Amino acid sequence: MKVVIIGGVAGGMSAATRLRRLDEDAEIIVFDKGPYVSFANCGLPFYLSGEISEHADLVVQTPEKLQQRFNLDVRPNHEVTRILPDSHEVVVRYAGQLTHESYDRLILAPGARPIMPDLPGIADAKNIYALRSIPDLDQIMTGIQAESTQHVLVVGGGFIGLEVAENLVLSGLKVTVVEQAPHVLPPLDTEMAAFVEAELARNGVRVITGQAVASFEDAGKVAILADGTRLTTDLTIIAVGVRPASQLAKAAGLRLGFHGGIVVDKQYQTSVPDIYAVGDAIVVQQQVTNDPTLIPLASPANRQGRQVADNIAGLPHPNRGSLGTAIVRAFKLTAAATGLSEYQAQQAGLTYRVVHVRGGSHAGYFPGSTPLTLKLVFNPDSGEIYGAQGVGERGVDKRIDVLATAIKGDLTIDDLPELELTYAPPFGSAKDPVNMLGYVAMNVAEGLSKTIQWHQLPAALAAGRQVLDVRDVDELADGEFPQARNIPLNQLRQRLTELNPAQPYVVSCFSGQRSYIAERLLRQHGFDVVNLDGAFALYHAVRPQDLIYQR
Amino acid sequence: MKVVIIGGVAGGMSAATRLRRLDEDAEIIVFDKGPYVSFANCGLPFYLSGEISEHADLVVQTPEKLQQRFNLDVRPNHEVTRILPDSHEVVVRYAGQLTHESYDRLILAPGARPIMPDLPGIADAKNIYALRSIPDLDQIMTGIQAESTQHVLVVGGGFIGLEVAENLVLSGLKVTVVEQAPHVLPPLDTEMAAFVEAELARNGVRVITGQAVASFEDAGKVAILADGTRLTTDLTIIAVGVRPASQLAKAAGLRLGFHGGIVVDKQYQTSVPDIYAVGDAIVVQQQVTNDPTLIPLASPANRQGRQVADNIAGLPHPNRGSLGTAIVRAFKLTAAATGLSEYQAQQAGLTYRVVHVRGGSHAGYFPGSTPLTLKLVFNPDSGEIYGAQGVGERGVDKRIDVLATAIKGDLTIDDLPELELTYAPPFGSAKDPVNMLGYVAMNVAEGLSKTIQWHQLPAALAAGRQVLDVRDVDELADGEFPQARNIPLNQLRQRLTELNPAQPYVVSCFSGQRSYIAERLLRQHGFDVVNLDGAFALYHAVRPQDLIYQR
Numbered sequence A, B: 001m002k003v004v005i006i007g008g009v010a011g012g013m014s015a016a017t018r019l020r021r022l023d024e025d026a027e028i029i030v031f032d033k034g035p036y037v038s039f040a041n042c043g044l045p046f047y048l049s050g051e052i053s054e055h056a057d058l059v060v061q062t063p064e065k066l067q068q069r070f071n072l073d074v075r076p077n078h079e080v081t082r083i084l085p086d087s088h089e090v091v092v093r094y095a096g097q098l099t100h101e102s103y104d105r106l107i108l109a110p111g112a113r114p115i116m117p118d119l120p121g122i123a124d125a126k127n128i129y130a131l132r133s134i135p136d137l138d139q140i141m142t143g144i145q146a147e148s149t150q151h152v153l154v155v156g157g158g159f160i161g162l163e164v165a166e167n168l169v170l171s172g173l174k175v176t177v178v179e180q181a182p183h184v185l186p187p188l189d190t191e192m193a194a195f196v197e198a199e200l201a202r203n204g205v206r207v208i209t210g211q212a213v214a215s216f217e218d219a220g221k222v223a224i225l226a227d228g229t230r231l232t233t234d235l236t237i238i239a240v241g242v243r244p245a246s247q248l249a250k251a252a253g254l255r256l257g258f259h260g261g262i263v264v265d266k267q268y269q270t271s272v273p274d275i276y277a278v279g280d281a282i283v284v285q286q287q288v289t290n291d292p293t294l295i296p297l298a299s300p301a302n303r304q305g306r307q308v309a310d311n312i313a314g315l316p317h318p319n320r321g322s323l324g325t326a327i328v329r330a331f332k333l334t335a336a337a338t339g340l341s342e343y344q345a346q347q348a349g350l351t352y353r354v355v356h357v358r359g360g361s362h363a364g365y366f367p368g369s370t371p372l373t374l375k376l377v378f379n380p381d382s383g384e385i386y387g388a389q390g391v392g393e394r395g396v397d398k399r400i401d402v403l404a405t406a407i408k409g410d411l412t413i414d415d416l417p418e419l420e421l422t423y424a425p426p427f428g429s430a431k432d433p434v435n436m437l438g439y440v441a442m443n444v445a446e447g448l449s450k451t452i453q454w455h456q457l458p459a460a461l462a463a464g465r466q467v468l469d470v471r472d473v474d475e476l477a478d479g480e481f482p483q484a485r486n487i488p489l490n491q492l493r494q495r496l497t498e499l500n501p502a503q504p505y506v507v508s509c510f511s512g513q514r515s516y517i518a519e520r521l522l523r524q525h526g527f528d529v530v531n532l533d534g535a536f537a538l539y540h541a542v543r544p545q546d547l548i549y550q551r
């Protein structure tokens, strides 16, 4: 059997190596148009700062080693320019020459290509780049090492944009990030992204959200935003997302689907016989909604590469869809998400509720614990978990991994408290923040707690509710809700008579935990009360300007 | 409703606070025989070294605050000496006086008590302690701060014993650990515990395994082991495990079960009406085997405390059993386990297989990645995951948490590769070690790889197999298997003719990954070959003395 693979990185090379392990006799040829195969795409941003200091560390395998170890015929700098399904051939360009290569099975793993918006002035610019490959990186490195380069503009505040921004700051440059969406990291919801924006600002990154770059002038030295703002930039990196690299597939008549992704069945077979596809280029099924979507991430690409080899070798392992779990480090902060965001749940028309929990990376009484904020999106009727997000200095990866696993295992909110996670003081808490998410969500689902979200507070106040802040007096110095009433939780039961039974309240504390206790107390004493989910800490992160700081 | 609770820490106080949130009107009295309630048992060992430096940090809540916030009547230094089920009363001793207190519902949360072996000479000793409470800690602190205290003996190398040993070393003392089992941390299997023993030795702890202390002499200044070894000790801490504190329950006629634990139904009701029990004192159902067992850990105790309150308040949340997830830091190393060990699976008569995987705490090409070793115990037919263990410097907690969640979600080995865990270079790998466990286990289950375990190697060699070591030549300096043949993996395909087709081989490399690739290659070329699971790295950890180091 002769198998030809287009694309020699995450999906393609994983397919090649696995296929060899399954079939010593197969002829396996891997074409990649770039000079490197099997490289660490995900590491590229970290070379900008020198955090990954060795260029060679970006390359996981070389054609020579892949030949020796796996008997693979790996051909870098070979671009496949056409697929000829009828004759089972591909047309390959190498050093300007076109040749034909036949196949029994063809695997497409061409990845994605960065979206380059077709803006006025962009064609004349010499200083605008995207980062997808090692040659891209090398060009950018040359650009940022030029003495004249001081200000860098990053267009797009998604995961890659922020990694690039962070690493450019670490390398000493002044960085501006422009994001068209209302907040950075669109896979996160507004209030969670707010923590990241604050951390970016603390580290000197200028973040402009809700604004697109409209055009470039002066050979790319000036970027003009939709509202007319002019930004000077010595170098610009465009990171506004990727599109499936499906041009070849399209030209060959393969069926494309969602946003131009290649449509495959559960065995990764495309609509054309003997042609398979994996990785960033394919349409996958979102595991929560079952909707077709694109999830251009390394974990699914690697898995799919192995699975397509299995299927070709006659060891069926179907594609079971993707969840989409992503993480980014932004200076001292980590932000991560899995499954659906609140926004996505809303767009999908799902019945959902959300809760926020603030916990410690490990037991608070043990040194080094840092706070983290988790958000859960769930169905209050069935308990199904739709998605989760986390931000914090430490331990965010762990909690999102647990929640991604919980979603995979169809665990419900009722199961989260049952998770027995590793607990000793240096590692966790007897009630881990993930357990706590379950408790808080159950209280909402079971009607023990009625909550409002941060964005609902203004309407609640307008409708006549008053904020009852149950923090201790010394905590008020951090900021207060306008017109709030303060009674510290530990005095509340004694001072109930000070409250007006006819007045509806919204209780708040720092994290939402004490105010929940106050809520339970007040409701049982006949008050009309709701808890401000996430309370002061969350509100302060997302709408600091609405709070009062004089005292 | 009047609810009396015996024991005011993890289980008892969680029940009290939750009950108050559900029922503002209940009368809730919490008795604890000790001077502190709501303290961080799990933090106690870390005070020995000063890593937790404030005594007050060990106390999570005080009776005063619990009164103010939760209207709880918390009575420290009150020991319940009898339960009178017929009259619905308990007898309480306080300051030498006995009084009666009635109850509508009684919750037993008395925890466990340290096992104190009844050894000759122990009664005459003044320097032998167990660590369960703050008064215990205070006594030990006085003991170790005495200038004459240089050598400390820790009897028992379980989780608490090792935490104590580590913290005593950190505080500058010479520590010997004696463990009766063949290795420390009996919930781990031999080869995983071996990593911990090496780390203890590296840090100057003398570890004596497979030996019990038989007696003490000289007022506790000399401990004599079963084999006659005499150990000098200025202070001895006994940490050989705990027993349910079920004396009161027994005296009141409550049904006891496994190892003296209190038997409860799914609502935590004991065999006697209106009496409930939670925490270390009760028998629970092991979630994997469904067998009755004891799991004296903080996470289940806290959860059970909340659930018993729910059940009493008419909000049924049944006890769904416990898994038993534990973790310990031993100097730079972390060791953790969830579910069943191999030994336990064997004892339970289960059909099982095991695999070991060595991975990085995060992507190897990103700075700061450290190795970790994971072990999976699973059913090769159904794919059911029975348990997992991990050791390494970083990221062990995360992987074991994911695996504990996977077990809870009834995920199988086939699901592990499907887990989409947070991946960016500072946090993980495109194929996380947990995904890798799944791949390796699937290869075993699907017959693609035939493995032998480290302890099976001598028999395999005796039966005529030869070790074929596929590491690179420069790696052999770390040690070699006797009579091994070396052909580096990358040369194997070219040098096949050097091998004897009639000779059965066992292939090894460093981690088992390259030798697996060699195994696949060799088998397809007709060789009789098995892979040494975990390979050199694991063998070197558990049986370094069997290897050859001259070269």
Ligand SMILES: Cc1cc2nc3c(=O)[nH]c(=O)nc-3n(C[C@H](O)[C@H](O)[C@H](O)COP(=O)(O)OP(=O)(O)OC[C@H]3O[C@@H](n4cnc5c(N)ncnc54)[C@H](O)[C@@H]3O)c2cc1C
Pocket (backbone or CB within 6 Å): A006, A007, A008, A009, A010, A011, A012, A031, A032, A033, A034, A041, A042, A043, A044, A045, A078, A079, A080, A081, A109, A110, A111, A112, A131, A132, A133, A160, A245, A248, A278, A279, A280, A281, A296, A297, A298, A299, A301, A302, B423, B424, B425
């Ligand atoms: C800067 C950056 C950071 C990232 N960070 C993360 C991260 O932290 N976490 C994460 O999960 N994912 C991350 N990703 C995404 C991840 O790298 C991709 O999801 C993954 O590499 C996709 O694998 P693939 O095999 O589908 O495509 P790729 O790995 O992109 O490989 C496709 C290959 O196909 C070749 N090719 C395309 N067309 C042809 C043709 N016609 N002929 C020959 N060769 C062709 C290309 O040259 C390319 O080398 C990052 C990506 C980038 C660019």
Ligand SMILES: Cc1cc2nc3c(=O)[nH]c(=O)nc-3n(C[C@H](O)[C@H](O)[C@H](O)COP(=O)(O)OP(=O)(O)OC[C@H]3O[C@@H](n4cnc5c(N)ncnc54)[C@H](O)[C@@H]3O)c2cc1C
Pocket (backbone or CB within 6 Å): A423, A424, A425, B006, B007, B008, B009, B010, B011, B012, B031, B032, B033, B034, B041, B042, B043, B044, B045, B078, B079, B080, B081, B109, B110, B111, B112, B131, B132, B133, B160, B245, B248, B278, B279, B280, B281, B296, B297, B298, B299, B301, B302
């Ligand atoms: C040193 C140490 C370290 C530990 N480390 C960890 C760890 O890292 N991770 C982990 O998960 N678990 C750990 N544990 C175990 C954990 O602390 C227990 O599982 C948990 O506290 C059990 O909760 P409980 O409510 O059942 O009992 P406890 O928390 O022990 O509370 C029982 C209370 O009942 C009181 N009491 C008993 N009898 C009577 C009576 N007759 N009258 C009045 N009061 C009575 C006792 O004084 C005690 O205060 C550790 C335990 C110790 C001792």
Ligand SMILES: CC(C)(COP(=O)(O)OP(=O)(O)OC[C@H]1O[C@@H](n2cnc3c(N)ncnc32)[C@H](O)[C@@H]1OP(=O)(O)O)[C@@H](O)C(=O)NCCC(=O)NCCS
Pocket (backbone or CB within 6 Å): A008, A009, A010, A013, A014, A017, A018, A021, A037, A038, A039, A040, A041, A042, A043, A060, A061, A298, A302, A306, B356, B357, B358, B430, B431, B436, B439, B440, B443, B511, B512, B513, B516, B534
């Ligand atoms: C590295 C690459 C060539 C794939 O190589 P690979 O050999 O298939 O994959 P790995 O090196 O991860 O090894 C996995 C194999 O080793 C096996 N293995 C791992 N540890 C093992 C152990 N201890 N014992 C036995 N087998 C083991 C696994 O089972 C798996 O084999 P299988 O697929 O036959 O089951 C390909 O993924 C690649 O090019 N990656 C770089 C690019 C990339 O991923 N970019 C995106 C992220 S930055």
Ligand SMILES: CC(C)(COP(=O)(O)OP(=O)(O)OC[C@H]1O[C@@H](n2cnc3c(N)ncnc32)[C@H](O)[C@@H]1OP(=O)(O)O)[C@@H](O)C(=O)NCCC(=O)NCCS
Pocket (backbone or CB within 6 Å): A356, A357, A358, A430, A431, A436, A439, A440, A443, A511, A512, A513, A516, A534, B008, B009, B010, B013, B014, B017, B018, B021, B037, B038, B039, B040, B041, B042, B043, B060, B061, B298, B302, B306
């Ligand atoms: C602390 C202790 C008194 C229990 O107090 P508690 O108030 O029940 O528990 P916590 O402080 O963990 O808070 C959990 C409650 O806050 C709620 N909560 C937490 N964060 C919240 C948030 N952001 N919004 C709303 N509610 C929140 C939870 O839902 C839960 O309430 P519920 O049980 O009614 O659902 C008890 O566990 C104890 O004594 N612990 C110390 C001893 C110990 O655990 N030792 C062993 C380990 S060292």
